Amino acid sequence: MHRPRRVVVAAVLGLALALAAGCTGVTPKPASSAGSVAVGSPTATMEPSVSTPSPVSAHTLGVTPLPVRLPTPVSRLVALGAGDQLLLLGGLSTTTTTSVLLVSPGTGTVSEVAHLAQATHDAGGAVLGGRAVVIGGGTRASITDAQSVALSGGAVAISGHLPEPRSDHAVAADATTAYVVGGYTGSTELLDILATTDGSSFTVAARLAETVRYPAAVVSGSVLWVFGGVHQGSVTDDIQRIDLTTGAVSIAGHLPGPLSHAAATVLDGTILVMGGTDGQTHQSTIYRFDPATISAASVGALPAPTSDMAVAVLAGGAYVVGGETADAQGSVTKLDTIVRLQYSH
Known part of the structure; x- marks a missing residue:
């Protein structure tokens, strides 16, 4: 798990080690994790690299920095949609925070509406049963906690526990189920993809073709797509495809x-x-990723090179919140910005 005092570094070497070796600076060995449902590991298939085609969308992606500023710069947080507002939970500021913020992109108001029971960053989250659920993460060590809170804020409850500690993962969700993808326990990289519909109980839905920490992931139809990540200390370009109906997994492209x-x-x-x-x-x-051709094409750029941000979708577009950037000398700075991504039709 990330140690807060090591996030901001003054040298490129420190940044490279932190990103390549992960939060503890230790390169763990991958291992299959125990889960509550026995699922056989499917055979991963390797497919050729994909080229980057011209954009296939006729729409233009607009990238607009908003005048709204967060109270403090933050990265490695969870962002979820709450009606026409953004709910921001936890993250890493000067230290790992318990803060839960409600942000209105329309009016520019920012309110602190709750505090997590356990401070956490490098977690994931989803809206399940009308409540926001923050899953795993940690401070100096990975945790098992799943924490839930109403979308308007209020009391935070520990709603459940993961089978083992997990941080540095991604959470992707459809209308009913959240999938916990990748990450590690603090010493072991994890293959199991966990599923939950309530933030209380977790079952093994499938297993990755390869372990990854810090991946990006989405659910589209019955397929879970996992993009990149850090595998055994090295950043990968692999795109993993998981059929959520059958559990079949492949490295579908790059x-x-x-x-x-x-x-x-x-x-x-x-x-x-x-x-x-x-x-x-x-x-x-x-x-822009095209699942039909397993190809990725550039459709725009963030205002600044940014990692470890959160993103959530509202009716007005997708909102990219916080994150980390670095100057030419490699000094890392956290961001207090919100950027809207919106297609023009």
């Missing part, structure tokens, strides 16, 4: 380059993968 600490979302039916790092340099490119 991103244009290695990428981790990125974010992904589905906006107007289009899968977007944005930002991140190649292990040395922060990235600003926003890719």
Whole structure:
């Protein structure tokens, strides 16, 4: 798990080690984790690299920095849609925070509406049963806690526990189920993809073709797509495809380059993968991913090269919140910005 005092570094070498080796600076060995449902590991198939085609969408992606500012710069947080507002939970500021903020992109208001029971960053989250659920993460060590709170804020409850501690993972969700993808326990990288419909109980839905920490992930139809991440200390360009109906998994293709600490979302039916790092340099490119051709094309860029941000979709577009950037000397800075991504039709 990330140690807060090591996030901001003054040298490129420190940044590269933190991103490549992960939060503890230890490169764990991958291992299959125990789960509550026995699922056989499917055979992963390797497919050729994919080229980057011209954008296939006739729509233009607008990238607009909003005048709204967060109270403090923050990265590695969870962002969820709450009606026409953003609910921001936890994250890493000067220290790992318990803060739960409600942000209105329309009016620019920012309110602190709750505090998590357990401070956490490098977690994931989803809206389940009308409540926001923050899953795993940690401070100096990975945790098992799932924490839930009403979308308007209020009391936070520990709603359940993961089978083992997990941080540095992604959470992707459809209308009913959240999938916990990748990450590690603090010593072991995890293959199991966990599913939950209530933030209380977790079952094993499938297993990854390869372990990854800091991946980006989305659910589209009956398929879970997992983009990049850090595998055994190295940033990968692999795109993993998981059939949620059968559990079949493959390395279906490759991103244009290695990428981790990125974010992904589905906006107007289009899968977007944005930002991140190649292990040395922060990235600003926003890719449109086409599942039909397993290809990624650049459709825009973030205002600054950014990693470790959160993203959530509201009716007005997708909102990219916070994150980390670095200057030419490699000094990492957290962001207090919110950027709207919106297609023009």
